[in-house]
Amino acid sequence: MREQNPEISKGIDWILVWLYFILVCIGIMSIFAATHRNEAVVQGFIGLKTDYSKQTLFFLISLVLGTFVLLTDSKFFTATANLFYFFGILLLLLVFPFHTEVKGTKSIIRFGSFQLQPAELCKIFVNLALAKYLSRIDTDFSRLRSQMIAAAIVLAPAIITILQSETGLALVYFSFFLVMYREGLPSAVLIIGFSLAVLVIATLLIEPNVLAIALTVIAILAIYLMRRTIKRNREVFFFIIGIWFICVGIQRFAVPFFFNNVLKPYQVQRIYATVGRDFPIDPNTMTAEDIKKMEDKKKASSYNVKQSKIAIGSGGFMGKGLLKGTQTRYDFVPEQRTDFIFCTVGEGFGFLGSTVLLLLYLFMLFRIIFIAERQRSTFSRCYAYGVASVIFFHIMINIGMTVGLVPVIGIPLPFMSYGGTALITFTVLLFILIRLDADRQMVLR
Numbered sequence: 454m455r456e457q458n459p460e461i462s463k464g465i466d467w468i469l470v471w472l473y474f475i476l477v478c479i480g481i482m483s484i485f486a487a488t489h490r491n492e493a494v495v496q497g498f499i500g501l502k503t504d505y506s507k508q509t510l511f512f513l514i515s516l517v518l519g520t521f522v523l524l525t526d527s528k529f530f531t532a533t534a535n536l537f538y539f540f541g542i543l544l545l546l547l548v549f550p551f552h553t554e555v556k557g558t559k560s561i562i563r564f565g566s567f568q569l570q571p572a573e574l575c576k577i578f579v580n581l582a583l584a585k586y587l588s589r590i591d592t593d594f595s596r597l598r599s600q601m602i603a604a605a606i607v608l609a610p611a612i613i614t615i616l617q618s619e620t621g622l623a624l625v626y627f628s629f630f631l632v633m634y635r636e637g638l639p640s641a642v643l644i645i646g647f648s649l650a651v652l653v654i655a656t657l658l659i660e661p662n663v664l665a666i667a668l669t670v671i672a673i674l675a676i677y678l679m680r681r682t683i684k685r686n687r688e689v690f691f692f693i694i695g696i697w698f699i700c701v702g703i704q705r706f707a708v709p710f711f712f713n714n715v716l717k718p719y720q721v722q723r724i725y726a727t728v729g730r731d732f733p734i735d736p737n738t739m740t741a742e743d744i745k746k747m748e749d750k751k752k753a754s755s756y757n758v759k760q761s762k763i764a765i766g767s768g769g770f771m772g773k774g775l776l777k778g779t780q781t782r783y784d785f786v787p788e789q790r791t792d793f794i795f796c797t798v799g800e801g802f803g804f805l806g807s808t809v810l811l812l813l814y815l816f817m818l819f820r821i822i823f824i825a826e827r828q829r830s831t832f833s834r835c836y837a838y839g840v841a842s843v844i845f846f847h848i849m850i851n852i853g854m855t856v857g858l859v860p861v862i863g864i865p866l867p868f869m870s871y872g873g874t875a876l877i878t879f880t881v882l883l884f885i886l887i888r889l890d891a892d893r894q895m896v897l898r
Contacts, residue, residue, distance in 0.1 A: 463891065464892065465887060472816060475813060479810065479813075480869030480870065482775070487786075515877050519883075522881060525888060527888055528895075535582055535585060537582070540578065541577075541578035544562075545575060548572075549616075559619075560614065568873075568874070570619075572610070572622040573874045574874065574877075576625065577878060577885070579839075580836055580840065583603060583629055583632060584836040585832060587636050587831060587832075594636050595637055600642075604630075607626050611623045622864060625864060629839055632835055632842055635835075636835060656703075669701075672696070757786075757787045758854075764786050764789075764793075764799060765856065770804045771802075771804075775801055777801065791865060792851065792854070792864070792865065794871070799855075821840055821841040825838050827890075827893060829894065833889040836889060837889070840882055840883060843882065850864055851866040
């Protein structure tokens with residue numbers, strides 16, 4: 454084992470560092486373009502009263518924390534992974550008695566003027582804990598027990614986050630299943646997950662009785678096509694019947710229960726809007742006030758996505774230019790500095806600018822995967838794939854919701870959306886990877 458080099462720059466992947474700097478600077482510029490009005494630019498940055506000046510401050514804080522991470526011994530992250538995980542769970546639990554409700558979410562703790570969202574920070578802790586567990590010598594990931602433990606590490610904070618009315622961030626934790634897949638999780642698990650998603654969408658689009666009949670026809674057709682195999686092995690017949698029974702049960706009972714008792718009405722409305730359906734209002738179970746609220750939410754949800762599309766489309770090929778976007782400059786686009794920050798890029802710099810941004814993200818993701826595959830340590834490799842999975846999920850969902858491809862669930866665009874907790878989280882998440890990669894000749898457990 455080599456000695457630790459005292460130089461901070463030794464072994465650092467500067468390509469990844471520069472990609473980080475470029476994306477953060479584009480983010481600050483986009484926040485400036487969306488929120489700058491008539492104040493003097495220099496005073497706006499110095500006064501810390503504007504969103505872009507606050508984001509600049511968050512960036513400086515993130516750099517300090519990133520530098521601290523780069524100065525830390527890599528073995529520190531493996532030694533404290535489980536401790537950080539339990540600390541993260543504790544933070545999530547403290548949200549319940551001490552939370553501040555902000556825009557319908559109960560996942561934020563306020564300290565004076567500072568807000569902390571533990572569900573964001575917990576992504577770092579879950580990634581460390583999962584990498585720690587998968588890298589243990591006694592972990593045989595081909596066994597169901599090990600797979601269940603790894604799933605529990607991921608799902609525990611996700612469930613707590615859902616209870617805090619923060620479904621969007623809770624879904625991010627499912628991206629860690631891609632790490633498990635890389636480490637040997639059977640493909641059948643991902644196929645089942647994808648099939649379940651298709652079944653849920655079909656439940657929303659197709660009338661219940663028609664879908665039940667369609668599932669039955671598919672089961673009968675499968676039995677007919679596999680009749681010779683069934684003659685040799687009767688278990689195949691019971692397997693098909695079992696799958697049919699589960700699918701019908703999900704369609705008839707599980708999906709309605711989840712939509713009516715777990716998700717909030719506005720979340721259900723957004724999902725229905727995404728698949729092109731109106732929310733089914735039942736006057737027998739909903740009061741006139743509830744119906745009015747749902748109609749208002751429907752209008753708001755449709756308005757948000759519509760304005761987002763208009764902003765991106767109005768940019769054309771080359772864009773209108775910095776500070777010249779009418780949709781984002783005059784607050785037609787909702788949450789344009791946070792969830793819809795991509796609209797500012799689309800309107801200001803057009804198709805060309807949006808493509809460059811997506812290519813930068815793609816280059817970053819490929820660079821992280823390249824870094825992951827050159828690690829000697831299982832811990833470092835798993836952690837790197839966790840970083841790539843989280844960033845990929847955020848990019849896919851955030852940009853997808855701005856163009857109406859996925860429900861508006863409110864998750865930030867990495868390194869760009871306004872918010873101190875999000876920027877600090879992504880910075881620390883990435884810089885831990887850079888530190889581990891700098892010590893890639895070491896075998897960490």
